[in-house]
Amino acid sequence: MDVLFIIFAVLTVVPALLMVVSRNPVNGAMFMIISFVGMAALFVLLEAFLLAILQVLVYAGAIMVLFLFIIMLLDMDEVEKIKPGTVTSIASGISLALIIVGVAVLLGSDGLAGQSVAHLAAAPDFPSADNPMGLALSAKAYGFGLFTKYMLPFQLTGVLLLVSMIGVIIISKKRETSQGQEQS
Amino acid sequence: MAETKVIERKPLSLSERTYLPQIVSGLKTTISHMFKPSVTLQYPEERPPIPKGYRGVPTLVKDPNGREKCVSCQLCEFVCPPRAIRITPGEIPEGSESEHVEKGPEEFEINMLRCIYCGLCQEVCPEEAIFLQDVFSLSGYSREELVNKKDKLYELGGTLPDSHFKWDKKKAAEEAALAGGHH
Amino acid sequence: MELTSILLKIVFAVLMIVVVMTMAGYSVLIERKVSSWVQGRVGPNRTAPFLVNYIPFIGPLLVRMGIFQPMADGLKFLFKEEITPGHVNKTYYFLAPILALVPALTTMVVIPFGQYTDPSTGASNPLMLAPLDIGILFIFAVSSLGVYGIVLAGWSSNNKYSFLGAIRSSAQMISYELSLGLSVFPLFLWLNAPGVEGGLGLNAVVDYQQNFWFIFVQPLSALLFLVAIFAETNRLPFDMAESETDLVGGFHTEYGCFKFGIFFVAEYAHIVIGSALFTLLFLGGWHFLPGLSDPWPAGWIGAVLSTIWFLVKTVILIVFFVLIRWTLPRFRYDQVMKLGWTILLPLAIGNLILNAIIIALIDSQ
Ligand code: SF4
Ligand code: SF4
Numbered sequence: 001m002d003v004l005f006i007i008f009a010v011l012t013v014v015p016a017l018l019m020v021v022s023r024n025p026v027n028g029a030m031f032m033i034i035s036f037v038g039m040a041a042l043f044v045l046l047e048a049f050l051l052a053i054l055q056v057l058v059y060a061g062a063i064m065v066l067f068l069f070i071i072m073l074l075d076m077d078e079v080e081k082i083k084p085g086t087v088t089s090i091a092s093g094i095s096l097a098l099i100i101v102g103v104a105v106l107l108g109s110d111g112l113a114g115q116s117v118a119h120l121a122a123a124p125d126f127p128s129a130d131n132p133m134g135l136a137l138s139a140k141a142y143g144f145g146l147f148t149k150y151m152l153p154f155q156l157t158g159v160l161l162l163v164s165m166i167g168v169i170i171i172s173k174k175r176e177t178s179q180g181q182e183q184s
Numbered sequence: 185m186a187e188t189k190v191i192e193r194k195p196l197s198l199s200e201r202t203y204l205p206q207i208v209s210g211l212k213t214t215i216s217h218m219f220k221p222s223v224t225l226q227y228p229e230e231r232p233p234i235p236k237g238y239r240g241v242p243t244l245v246k247d248p249n250g251r252e253k254c255v256s257c258q259l260c261e262f263v264c265p266p267r268a269i270r271i272t273p274g275e276i277p278e279g280s281e282s283e284h285v286e287k288g289p290e291e292f293e294i295n296m297l298r299c300i301y302c303g304l305c306q307e308v309c310p311e312e313a314i315f316l317q318d319v320f321s322l323s324g325y326s327r328e329e330l331v332n333k334k335d336k337l338y339e340l341g342g343t344l345p346d347s348h349f350k351w352d353k354k355k356a357a358e359e360a361a362l363a364g365g366h367h
Numbered sequence: 368m369e370l371t372s373i374l375l376k377i378v379f380a381v382l383m384i385v386v387v388m389t390m391a392g393y394s395v396l397i398e399r400k401v402s403s404w405v406q407g408r409v410g411p412n413r414t415a416p417f418l419v420n421y422i423p424f425i426g427p428l429l430v431r432m433g434i435f436q437p438m439a440d441g442l443k444f445l446f447k448e449e450i451t452p453g454h455v456n457k458t459y460y461f462l463a464p465i466l467a468l469v470p471a472l473t474t475m476v477v478i479p480f481g482q483y484t485d486p487s488t489g490a491s492n493p494l495m496l497a498p499l500d501i502g503i504l505f506i507f508a509v510s511s512l513g514v515y516g517i518v519l520a521g522w523s524s525n526n527k528y529s530f531l532g533a534i535r536s537s538a539q540m541i542s543y544e545l546s547l548g549l550s551v552f553p554l555f556l557w558l559n560a561p562g563v564e565g566g567l568g569l570n571a572v573v574d575y576q577q578n579f580w581f582i583f584v585q586p587l588s589a590l591l592f593l594v595a596i597f598a599e600t601n602r603l604p605f606d607m608a609e610s611e612t613d614l615v616g617g618f619h620t621e622y623g624c625f626k627f628g629i630f631f632v633a634e635y636a637h638i639v640i641g642s643a644l645f646t647l648l649f650l651g652g653w654h655f656l657p658g659l660s661d662p663w664p665a666g667w668i669g670a671v672l673s674t675i676w677f678l679v680k681t682v683i684l685i686v687f688f689v690l691i692r693w694t695l696p697r698f699r700y701d702q703v704m705k706l707g708w709t710i711l712l713p714l715a716i717g718n719l720i721l722n723a724i725i726i727a728l729i730d731s732q
Contacts, residue, residue: 026459026522033515050501053508061511065518065541069534072522139501139567140559204590210694214405218690223407 005045011038025071029064036060050139234318239303241319242294243341244334245312249352250343251282253313256289260305260314268298269305284355292334296322312348315341379496380476387475390678391635392437394685398635400433401689411436444628452524452621459523464622464629467516470509471636477502478643479570481653481674486665493570494670502569503555506644507548510599514540516633517618524621532617535607535700542707543598543605549715550591551648553722554581560726569644573652580657582649587718589649591711596641598707601634603692607700642684646677650684653677 012035019031036059043052084092146154199205225232234240247253256273274290276282305314319340324330332340396411403410411433419426419435429435451460479495499505514537521533555567558575572581582589598605614620619630646652653673655661663669663676698706 030459049499050504053501053504057504057508057511061508061514062541062544065511065514065537068515068518069537072518072530073534139504207691207695211690214690214694217407218401218404220407222404222409224409226409 005042008038008041008045011035012042026068029068029071032067033060033064036064050142234320238318238320239301239316241296241322241332241340242299242301242303242305242314242316242337243319244292244337245315245341245344246338247349248343248345248347249349251285252288252338253311253344254289254292254309255285255311255313256287256292257310259308259310263304263308264299265302265304266298266300268295268300269293270295282351284358285351289334292337294332294337296330296332297327311350312344312346315344317341376496383475383496384472387472387636387639388632389437390639390681391632392441394635394638395440395631396433396437397682397685398689398692399436401686402693405690405693414439441628444625444631447624449625450623454525455621456523456525459519460621461626463516463520463523464626464633465516466519467513468629468633468636470513470516471633471640473509474506474640475643477505477569478640478647479573479652480643480677481670482661482663483667483670484663484665493573494674495570498570499568500571501567503551503567503572506569506640507544510637510640511540511544513633513637516630520622520630521618524618526621528615529618529620532607532614532620535614536601536618539598539601539605539607539703539707542704543595543711546591546707546711546715547595547599549712549719550588550595552719553585553588554648556719556722556726561730569647572648573654576651576654576657577660578658580649580651580654583657585649585718585722587714589645591715591718592648593645594706594711596645597688597691598703600637600641600688602638602688604695604698605703606697607703638685638688639681642681642688643677645684646680650680 015031015034015038019028019035022028022031036055040052040055040060043049043055244252244254256271258271258273261267261269261271270291270293271289272291273287276285276288282288301316303316306316317340322330400410402408412431414433414435415426415430416435416438420430451457476496477499479493481494482491483494484491517540518533518537521529521531524530554572557563558571559566563575597603601607619627622630651657653661653663653676655663655676661673663673
């Protein structure tokens with residue numbers, strides 16, 4: 001089990017790194033897909049089959065295809081080496097430091113409401129208490145959770161996605177009218 | 185001026201708009217065709233019937249006595265539009281069976297890469313020696329192979345069962361004239 | 368103990384790959400034979416290895432049916448000259464056929480193909496490699512990865528025809544994936560309706576269809592699913608990807624010999640898996656006929672018989688795929704998109720909501 005974990009962990013982390021460093025956008029996208037699939041495999045090792053499948057179905061199967069599409073259509077072969085501005089580099093440095101500190105705090109102390117994250121992951125709260133991994137295992141329990149306890153976050157996420165979708169439509173529409181007949 | 189009649193297109197009904205009845209009827213046609221006997225020939229074994237007057241590969245024929253009919257008049261060579269025919273005329277050797285014939289081809293070539301199967305050679309031949317017969321498949325690995333030589337032409341042509349025996353009759357007539365002397 | 372069970376799994380997996388690949392090969396034969404029958408021809412009828420022709424009756428009959436043709440086809444692909452065009456992106460060019468084939472073969476691990484009834488206890492178990500209780504989602508997830516093979520093939524070929532073909536087919540696959548998923552959800556709603564413990568596994572669907580087939584109860588779902596499967600497998604009314612008349616050959620224009628062979632096999636593997644899926648979801652899987660109880664005896668004989676019955680249904684569907692190919696003309700690209708987004712998708716959503724309402728009504732009584 002440990003061997004598998006190490007293999008898939010490497011398969012998740014290394015492509016993720018490569019994706020950040022790679023100069024060719026298509027390579028980057030492919031590394032990202034590998035990373036997603038590796039993460040799905042990690043979910044499988046946790047016996048969270050539903051999550052693993054959703055990971056592949058939504059991220060690797062649908063979203064990344066569209067990414068790849070756009071990259072290929074724009075035909076960006078090599079991204080020019082852009083020197084980041086000072087403000088950008090300072091801001092990204094600060095946010096990176098914040099993220100590292102945040103994760104460390106979450107993992108180390110009793111971060112969230114007196115529960116460590118590790119503990120939360122081992123015993124999440126959902127309908128049947130005698131089957132702690134049931135949430136991830138059974139699609140039914142997962143759906144039950146979504147439509148009862150996590151109803152509000154679920155709906156909010158939906159609204160958020162809808163808002164961003166409408167935003168995208170409006171932005172692309174505007175460009176079309178300003179450019180006139182060019183895009184028909 | 186002809187009167188234009190505008191035919192209103194009827195809007196499609198619901199069942200027509202789903203296309204399903206149409207697809208089903210199309211499937212019916214397809215399936216019925218599946219069980220019909222096939223219309224193809226198993227080619228190399230089965231050959232299509234060659235209709236009369238078919239213009240296949242031009243060939244040279246022999247008369248029923250097995251003698252060559254061509255007298256090397258070179259009319260076909262002259263008439264051939266793409267100049268596919270090349271004839272080297274030659275004398276008929278003394279003492280041969282067809283000695284009485286004036287001339288014979290020493291070499292007769294038809295370049296099948298040039299021939300257009302027009303049939304003019306057959307049309308023009310005064311001796312009925314060249315015929316476009318039923319050979320329709322012709323292939324080879326080189327250009328040389330596709331120039332039909334005399335022996336190949338006779339092999340393809342075979343013998344034609346006509347009984348003119350023009351030259352024999354002429355010879356007989358000559359002999360009779362010779363024998364009859366002065367009359 | 369552990370080792371033997373793993374070995375057994377591997378043996379079964381290899382066996383199943385062999386069966387699916389053989390079926391893919393033979394569906395090429397079905398395609399060629401049925402096509403020629405439809406067109407009044409005879410189709411492949413000459414391939415005869417060694418001395419087969421000298422076996423009385425059976426030998427010539429097999430040759431006439433073209434039984435050995437798939438082997439000849441496969442060997443042809445193997446022995447052709449391997450050509451790599453100079454202008455391609457090598458890595459992705461070689462990766463693409465593999466990416467196209469792997470998802471097609473991976474989906475089959477969750478496909479149940481028969482049932483084994485224990486003679487002593489009378490309990491019947493489905494025969495499948497991985498008894499995953501979310502099988503249908505697994506199939507959707509893995510088959511959605513198949514797009515990458517096509518996209519990468521088209522892009523790495525560095526050829527505008529290939530690229531257009533790839534864009535068309537992947538846009539089409541993404542659009543129809545939605546309707547494909549939504550069209551089968553009503554079945555799973557019924558499967559998990561109050562009082563029924565179904566889950567999302569494919570064997571559960573088959574078990575549920577013991578006495579009736581879903582195609583009679585949910586004809587709209589079946590129709591939507593069938594259309595979506597045609598689009599997903601890039602079969603003829605939807606073969607935008609390789610419409611020879613306007614795109615030379617589509618995404619595999621630059622591919623030859625064995626690499627093309629892999630694409631070819633992957634395409635037919637998709638058809639086999641799609642037919643199997645339709646059989647499982649709507650035609651009752653290995654159950655005999657609607658309304659009749661299964662005549663399969665207990666033990667391995669019953670298992671084999673049920674598997675054969677399942678395969679028979681699948682093959683009939685493959686023949687149907689081919690018949691449709693010669694019945695319908697190809698859609699135009701915008702028609703394909705319009706059909707997918709403005710007709711199939713709303714119908715699928717409506718069907719889903721309708722079924723949900725019906726189940727809720729029944730439940731509230
Ligand atoms: S058929 Fe026509 S082209 Fe051919 S050899 Fe005779 S005259 Fe020439
Ligand atoms: S084939 Fe006929 S036309 Fe041609 S040279 Fe001989 S006799 Fe004359």
